[in-house]
Amino acid sequence: MAYDFRKYRPTPVVVRPQRRWPDQVITQAPRWCAVDLRDGNQALVKPMTVEQKTRLFLLLVKVGFKEIEVGFPAASQPDFDFVRQLIEQQQIPDDVTIQVLTQARPELIARTYASLKGAKRAIVHVYNSTSRTQREQVFRTDVAGVKAIAVAGAHCVAEHAAQHPETQWTFQYSPESFTGTELPVAAEVVNAVIEAWQPQHGQAVIINLPATVEVSTPNVFADSVEWMLEHMLHREHVTVSLHTHNDRGCGVAAAELGVMAGADRVEGTLLGNGERTGNMDLVTMAMNLYSQGVDPKLDFSDMRSVIDTVQAVTEIATHPRHAYAGELVFTAFSGSHQDAIRKCLNNQTEDVSAEHPWDVAYLPIDPRDLGRRYEEVVRINSQSGKGGVLHVLEQQFGITLPRWLQIAFSRVVQEDAERGGGEVDASRIHALFQQHYVATPEGWRLNGYTLDRADDIVTASITLSQGTVLQGQGSGVVGALIAAISLKTGLVLEVEGFDEFSLGNNTGANAMACVRIRQGEQIGEAVALAEDTTAAALQAVLSAAGRALSA
CATH class of the missing domain: 3.20.20.70 (Aldolase class I)
Incomplete structure (x- = not known):
């Protein structure tokens, strides 16, 4: 042992059998x-x-x-x-x-x-x-x-x-x-x-x-x-x-x-x-x-x-982990922590009171009470998970994702964090989202469409930016477009995931569609944002199909 604990004298204990404190x-x-x-x-x-x-x-x-x-x-x-x-x-x-x-x-x-x-x-x-x-x-x-x-x-x-x-x-x-x-x-x-x-x-x-x-x-x-x-x-x-x-x-x-x-x-x-x-x-x-x-x-x-x-x-820096005051004290990097915080914040009512007290996992007090923003609570690195990534998209960009896409995108962000070895900020997360899901594959941009509905069958004529026209029939808009692509390519496409969302004012669009398409062993995932749900759905299907077919 490098030191001798025997040289220190323990502090006498105050014998108080009737202590009240x-x-x-x-x-x-x-x-x-x-x-x-x-x-x-x-x-x-x-x-x-x-x-x-x-x-x-x-x-x-x-x-x-x-x-x-x-x-x-x-x-x-x-x-x-x-x-x-x-x-x-x-x-x-x-x-x-x-x-x-x-x-x-x-x-x-x-x-x-x-x-x-x-x-x-x-x-x-x-x-x-x-x-x-x-x-x-x-x-x-x-x-x-x-x-x-x-x-x-x-x-x-x-x-x-x-x-x-x-x-x-x-x-x-x-x-x-x-x-x-x-x-x-x-x-x-x-x-x-x-x-x-x-x-x-x-x-x-x-x-x-x-x-x-x-x-x-x-x-x-x-x-x-x-x-x-x-x-x-x-x-x-x-x-x-x-x-x-x-x-x-x-x-x-x-x-x-x-x-x-x-x-x-x-x-x-x-x-x-x-x-x-x-x-x-x-x-x-x-x-x-x-x-x-x-x-x-x-x-x-x-x-x-x-x-x-x-x-x-004082010319003394405040430690980033200093209780209540440190830069990181309300910050979660752990994926499970981030997921719990996001879910609790979504459940937390604005009218916090004795009847409806603050009750958020991992946050003993509301960061806003100290002038902090919720955007600072969840930060992303290689230890983070889907809940944290989704929280950043929701809080910073008004974008939510279905669970299947949360899982897929969190892997994208984690790989990026592991390559960089540090934190992935909100702008980088948004850029990765755009690059991997929103960007339109070459030749698959929607230029226009007409839809005819008869009972439960939709007949679609879809024009792409390069002038290609896709025509087909199916149950609903997505089914009609899938049929049209299959007729054009001779390949069988299967839609494994489809979700639509209304968006807030800070996204520059009104609707978002998320699509996952399988062609044999190949998977294509895409997100499209548009002024209306139909345009968003059509573009998402086109982009996902383009990725699946070119994989």
């Missing part, structure tokens, strides 16, 4: 706080400029965030300048509260309040690390030492706020590395901060429980949150917030279970940008709620603009 269901969205402009920004190779931050701030407002962490103004001049710009240029809507982060150090807290001068409302978010690892190895202190830092910071925050009564202040405290802190220690420190701020007397207080590093399974995190809420002073007067990271790939799951455990608020970033593997993805969690019929209170109906903005300001 597994029985809970999320029925409403938590309070959201977007931390893209602070936590997301500090994780970038190239931090955002003030202009880029402004663009992202406006997007967050448009999406519907009411609490936005806009920076760490005591840590850098660009952050300070950005906060001042928002306030001085009155860019903060009346229903939006900005949040800023600071360490629990007096000089940083003072600088933080200087940046917030003139704000109508603000959340001052103070933190210090409480984990055993950082206590012992970074700060060289004990539990009493980290609690003293937290309490001193809390008092300093309150003292500065009292000097600016024109602003409506909310105080927020985070025991950084909560997931690496023994629960009794976390509760002791948090309760000391709560006592300093006295939320029971009206001061708005948020206690944020951050998985600064994700070190356990989501259920252990939920147990920890539930335990903290049970041991928190003045719980009914405190907003409990979560801030999960994605080191184990479970940031969203941990936040969802934490809300089930009783948390009120969730911090995260759009598309999960953040330190190491990233922050909890607000898009994913919000749309997870949406897929369960819960109003997320955030609007991602124009997902393209969200992706474009985030990519532009």
Whole structure:
């Protein structure tokens, strides 16, 4: 074995025989706080400029965030300048509260309040690390030492706020590395901060429980949150917030279970940008709620603009398989998936409601809700089948096919995909359809016809483009033409498949006929589009016969 798993210490399990959160269901969205402009920004190779931050701030407002962490103004001049710009240029809507982060150090807290001068409302978010690892190895202190830092910071925050009564202040405290802190220690420190701020007397207080590093399974995190809420002073007067990271790939799951455990608020970033593997993805969690019929209170109906903005300001590409946002997340290449999607979409009613809910195989939500098109759902490669090919023809060109032709044409497309080794787009599929079925064999183009009907017998006189005249009688138009071709060639033709369809406005024709003809061991298949069903049927028979006879 190339690595030694014995050097890692498992995270202690919270023993909770009476845990309640597994029985809970999320029925409403938590309070959201977007931390893209602070936590997301500090994780970038190239931090955002003030202009880029402004663009992202406006997007967050448009999406519907009411609490936005806009920076760490005591840590850098660009952050300070950005906060001042928002306030001085009155860019903060009346229903939006900005949040800023600071360490629990007096000089940083003072600088933080200087940046917030003139704000109508603000959340001052103070933190210090409480984990055993950082206590012992970074700060060289004990539990009493980290609690003293937290309490001193809390008092300093309150003292500065009292000097600016024109602003409506909310105080927020985070025991950084909560997931690496023994629960009794976390509760002791948090309760000391709560006592300093006295939320029971009206001061708005948020206690944020951050998985600064994700070190356990989501259920252990939920147990920890539930335990903290049970041991928190003045719980009914405190907003409990979560801030999960994605080191184990479970940031969203941990936040969802934490809300089930009783948390009120969730911090995260759009598309999960953040330190190491990233922050909890607000898009994913919000749309997870949406897929369960819960109003997320955030609007991602124009997902393209969200992706474009985030990519532009972070210079990080969105993965094509990113949940809800990726280019390919609603795309099916598998033939069986494509067939199921096409059939379900054909059955789906437009009046989607509680009585008639969205119910489409492989699509947990309607792509249109995110500004996506059904045309993007099914894409064709060598793994695709007849259902996918038919879906493209139906959605893009208004053309449907009988089953026998679906099977035949899907083989044509698959062979083309195998030769090319990649995706076959809609225009290529249409070109293959034209080439193999619609194109008229030389000498077999219909130029004109006369039909005489007597009882059930049709007498047909068919003129081809080169002047050849075919005459015959039969049961129906197709039978008469087959008889005429047989008389002309002396060969026996058998019609094995014949289907007619009315077409929509986007095909340039009103009718389509599909014909499969056998002459001995030779098969001819053809499709004809025309202004009327008779002309379409006659041309399809002529083309199919021409292919069968020349094969």
